[in-house]
Amino acid sequence: VMMKPSLAIWYDELSGTDDSDINNGTWGTFNTLYDTGHKFYGLMDLFLNKINGGTAGLGLEDIAVKGTLQPVPGWTVKAAYHWFSTEVDPSENGAARGPQVAASTDADIGTELDLSLHHKYNSNMVITAGYSIFEGEQLFNEQRQNAGDDAQWAYLQFHLKF
Secondary structure, eight states: OTTOOEEEEEEEEEOOOOHHHHHHTOOOOOOOTTOOGGGTSOTTOTTSOIIIIISTTSOEEEEEEEEEEOSSTTEEEEEEEEEEEOSSOGGGOHHHHOTTSOTTOOSEEEEEEEEEEEEEEETTEEEEEEEEEEEEOHHHHHHHTOOOOOEEEEEEEEEEOO
């Protein structure tokens, strides 16, 4: 097929700790030790540490649409759009959500768009340029106590095998 298109619809869920876990003295949060999650949960790596930084122990749900095209030989365009939310509803779990999160806050964390262009220069080198933007929702902003500005990230990478 011309341009070799691909499309994937992705869903991943990592369990979280809710109030009943806290009351029973148990831990329900899935911990991905030594995580390389940017491959799965967005290139900006906002959810590598699901316990202290990523979702504050509330778990993670990631719904994504990912696609690729190869417009000409040696060139690949990739795009991914992620919808992030917590597995545990913070509005129903006061102890789990923590004091910095309002009781009315829902489970939506935010969305991320990742765009990248890959060029296989030769058999030993791949050059990649990319751009990502993350738009945080109320929960994300309250957990991190930030003003709600979007995060943007651009990069240029040379992958050389020798």
